[in-house]
Amino acid sequence: MVITMHTRICPFCKEEIHGQALVCRYCSRDLPPVKLRRRKNSSGWLAAITVAGIIAGGAAFLAVEFLRERKNWLTEPPRRPESQNPPD
Numbered sequence: 001m002v003i004t005m006h007t008r009i010c011p012f013c014k015e016e017i018h019g020q021a022l023v024c025r026y027c028s029r030d031l032p033p034v035k036l037r038r039r040k041n042s043s044g045w046l047a048a049i050t051v052a053g054i055i056a057g058g059a060a061f062l063a064v065e066f067l068r069e070r071k072n073w074l075t076e077p078p079r080r081p082e083s084q085n086p087p088d
């Protein structure tokens with residue numbers, strides 16, 4: 001019996017069934033969900049959190065800078081530079 005990626009063995013009747021079958025076609029029993037072979041890489045999560053933190057930090061920095069610039073725009077009087085020092 002050749003076991004490919006698309007087939008697996010029923011844990012109850014030991015018959016070869018479809019790899020993603022939810023019910024065994026031989027014994028009609030509910031099958032446990034397919035365990036995907038994923039590596040538990042906590043470093044991936046750590047990297048994702050780190051990247052998210054960097055992005056959030058960058059966004060916050062940009063937001064602060066933007067608000068600061070915007071505050072300068074609002075506080076600066078809309079007058080022309082040559083009128084600041086009137087020649088007299």
Ligand SMILES: [Zn+2]
Pocket residue numbers: 010011012013014015024025026027028029
């Ligand atoms: Zn079965």
